[in-house]
Amino acid sequence: MVQTEAFDLGAEVDAMRQGRTDIGAIASFVGLARDMNEGSGVQAMTLEHYPGMTEKALAALVDEANTRWALLDVTVIHRVGRLLPGDPIVLVAVASSHRGEAFAACEFIMDALKTRAPFWKKEETPKGERWVDARSSDDTAAARWDK
Amino acid sequence: MVQTEAFDLGAEVDAMRQGRTDIGAIASFVGLARDMNEGSGVQAMTLEHYPGMTEKALAALVDEANTRWALLDVTVIHRVGRLLPGDPIVLVAVASSHRGEAFAACEFIMDALKTRAPFWKKEETPKGERWVDARSSDDTAAARWDK
Amino acid sequence: MKAHMLYFARLRERFGMADEHLELAGTTAADLVEQLRARGGIWAEELAAGRTFRVAVNQDIVTLDAVLPDNAEVAIFPPVTGG
Amino acid sequence: MKAHMLYFARLRERFGMADEHLELAGTTAADLVEQLRARGGIWAEELAAGRTFRVAVNQDIVTLDAVLPDNAEVAIFPPVTGG
Numbered sequence: 001m002v003q004t005e006a007f008d009l010g011a012e013v014d015a016m017r018q019g020r021t022d023i024g025a026i027a028s029f030v031g032l033a034r035d036m037n038e039g040s041g042v043q044a045m046t047l048e049h050y051p052g053m054t055e056k057a058l059a060a061l062v063d064e065a066n067t068r069w070a071l072l073d074v075t076v077i078h079r080v081g082r083l084l085p086g087d088p089i090v091l092v093a094v095a096s097s098h099r100g101e102a103f104a105a106c107e108f109i110m111d112a113l114k115t116r117a118p119f120w121k122k123e124e125t126p127k128g129e130r131w132v133d134a135r136s137s138d139d140t141a142a143a144r145w146d147k
Numbered sequence: 148m149v150q151t152e153a154f155d156l157g158a159e160v161d162a163m164r165q166g167r168t169d170i171g172a173i174a175s176f177v178g179l180a181r182d183m184n185e186g187s188g189v190q191a192m193t194l195e196h197y198p199g200m201t202e203k204a205l206a207a208l209v210d211e212a213n214t215r216w217a218l219l220d221v222t223v224i225h226r227v228g229r230l231l232p233g234d235p236i237v238l239v240a241v242a243s244s245h246r247g248e249a250f251a252a253c254e255f256i257m258d259a260l261k262t263r264a265p266f267w268k269k270e271e272t273p274k275g276e277r278w279v280d281a282r283s284s285d286d287t288a289a290a291r292w293d294k
Numbered sequence: 295m296k297a298h299m300l301y302f303a304r305l306r307e308r309f310g311m312a313d314e315h316l317e318l319a320g321t322t323a324a325d326l327v328e329q330l331r332a333r334g335g336i337w338a339e340e341l342a343a344g345r346t347f348r349v350a351v352n353q354d355i356v357t358l359d360a361v362l363p364d365n366a367e368v369a370i371f372p373p374v375t376g377g
Numbered sequence: 378m379k380a381h382m383l384y385f386a387r388l389r390e391r392f393g394m395a396d397e398h399l400e401l402a403g404t405t406a407a408d409l410v411e412q413l414r415a416r417g418g419i420w421a422e423e424l425a426a427g428r429t430f431r432v433a434v435n436q437d438i439v440t441l442d443a444v445l446p447d448n449a450e451v452a453i454f455p456p457v458t459g460g
Contacts, residue, residue: 010157021182021232028175031460035168053436085168090460107250119459120386131387134456200353237377266376267303278304281373
């Protein structure tokens with residue numbers, strides 16, 4: 001679930017569907033490192049995390065998604081370490097019988113991950129290094145799922 | 148956009164992000180042929196379409212998504228011909244700077260495709276062949292996007 | 295006024311043809327549907343007022359009050375079920 | 378009562394340490410934060426009342442009124458920014 005190496009979206013989704021014929025929908029998401037954030041160029045970023053709590057927090061998100069929707073499989077992979085613009089950071093893939101549930105669960109997991117999983121980004125810019133501040137838009141996105 | 152051959156999700160998404168560093172989010176969806184529909188087993192299905200209108204309808208959906216959201220790239224592939232349970236039918240992948248727009252546009256395109264693109268499914272079941280009826284849930288899903 | 299008719303999916307099978315060329319008696323999509331219904335049998339049944347079908351003119355879905363251009367490509371088909 | 382403190386990201390850098398072992402003076406997360414603030418300097422600044430930080434006890438986020446178990450793993454970190 002947490003790794004420094006790159007992941008392969010196609011391989012992860014193929015692994016989900018291999019040998020089964022009950023999946024009707026796989027919604028997936030890949031988050032990538034951008035070369036621009038808050039108006040300045042980003043040359044690289046380093047992702048730090050809280051080993052132990054990260055795995056626990058991600059497993060809790062997946063459990064909650066499984067409680068809220070009828071899902072057949074869920075994969076979450078988050079990279080840590082130093083990444084360059086264009087590098088994939090996070091992958092979420094959700095399999096379900098129906099597309100509405102797959103989409104909702106995939107977006108829920110991403111929104112919740114942004115506010116509940118202990119990862120921190122530090123960007124390298126022409127002006128030096130800076131820790132990325134949490135975004136209020138992420139809190140807003142996550143709060144949509146509160147009942 | 149319309150083809151009989153299988154598609155490769157990983158290759159399509161890699162092609163989107165190759166050589167660029169401005170994409171922050173790629174939301175994608177794969178729809179698969181299931182072995183079960185409306186309570187009976189499905190041994191195979193055949194997808195028929197309206198050549199010419201299909202391409203026009205899909206291009207119109209993509210144009211509409213580009214008008215509604217700030218998107219960096221969109222890929223839509225729909226298969227036709229005879230497919231077996233477990234086979235991928237449709238792929239939609241949307242790249243954007245931000246995840247909210249990528250998710251919304253991907254789900255919009257799938258919902259709109261289900262009601263506006265001229266494809267028809269015929270299923271082979273133990274009781275013989277049957278044309279799949281349109282679902283009211285698809286109309287409901289598509290109507291969510293009407294302003 | 296001529297039209298090139300196309301039929302798809304269940305309607306193609308029921309009508310026993312994928313396409314045909316027609317000389318139009320009226321001017322709108324509704325007139326055209328009425329002309330086909332007048333054939334009776336499966337045509338009257340499948341295109342009866344309560345049945346759900348779609349009409350596309352030159353590859354755009356239209357409502358029944360649409361006026362048909364000459365030499366239009368007119369498709370009649372069931373609600374779509376792709377994806 | 379002892380606690381194993383962990384600091385992450387900007388706070389790890391500001392405090393100049395990733396972890397430390399503490400003898401707790403109080404019983405709640407708020408008491409612990411007060412104990413750290415009392416060190417003054419960067420500690421008082423980063424943990425001041427208006428600053429936003431998170432406290433996790435044994436890897437679950439808690440509110441400041443949480444009572445700490447003995448030998449807890451207590452982490453203090455900035456709002457998360459992953460994904």
